[in-house]
Amino acid sequence: MGGGVSMPAVSSSSEALLKERHAKLKAEGVEDAAINEQLAKALPMISAFSQIDADSTGKITKENLIAFLKTLPPPPEGAATIDELHSTLDLNGDGGVDVNEWVTQLDKFPMLKKKLMTHTNPATGKIDPAYTKPDAPPPSPRADAAAAAAVPPPSPRADAAAAAAK
Numbered sequence: 001m002g003g004g005v006s007m008p009a010v011s012s013s014s015e016a017l018l019k020e021r022h023a024k025l026k027a028e029g030v031e032d033a034a035i036n037e038q039l040a041k042a043l044p045m046i047s048a049f050s051q052i053d054a055d056s057t058g059k060i061t062k063e064n065l066i067a068f069l070k071t072l073p074p075p076p077e078g079a080a081t082i083d084e085l086h087s088t089l090d091l092n093g094d095g096g097v098d099v100n101e102w103v104t105q106l107d108k109f110p111m112l113k114k115k116l117m118t119h120t121n122p123a124t125g126k127i128d129p130a131y132t133k134p135d136a137p138p139p140s141p142r143a144d145a146a147a148a149a150a151v152p153p154p155s156p157r158a159d160a161a162a163a164a165a166k
Helices: 012-027 032-052 062-069 082-089 099-108 110-118 156-165
Strands: none
Touching: 012 032, 012 099, 032 062, 032 099, 032 110, 062 082, 082 099, 099 110
């Protein structure tokens, strides 16, 4: 990236997303130091985005979410549905969540964000459900529906739709 913004080693798709975000912030007149701070904070979520966007379209679809969420530990009772999660993340309603929507809206789902952070292996930068961050506290048994971000297993209809899409 330029202008004094440093970047750790990341996948090529994450690097492209970081560069796009850098250019957007630079065009908005944000100073390099602030850009660097924002990108450092967003890096884990951008890396997660590029992994969830398995077909590399630059958008996370409901099908991408369904496939990804099946790899994570099951959500608590009362968690958001896939439709609720996707519609909240998809600010412009175009059917896909772009990286800017993902980074800005993910805070509305703190449990999902925590799961992503807990299961991201710092050595690889990859989300690995088998990996658990050593200093991660045990999950809380509290299932606050308003804060729940993990999505319950999809309905049989959603499974059928995902299968039909393949």
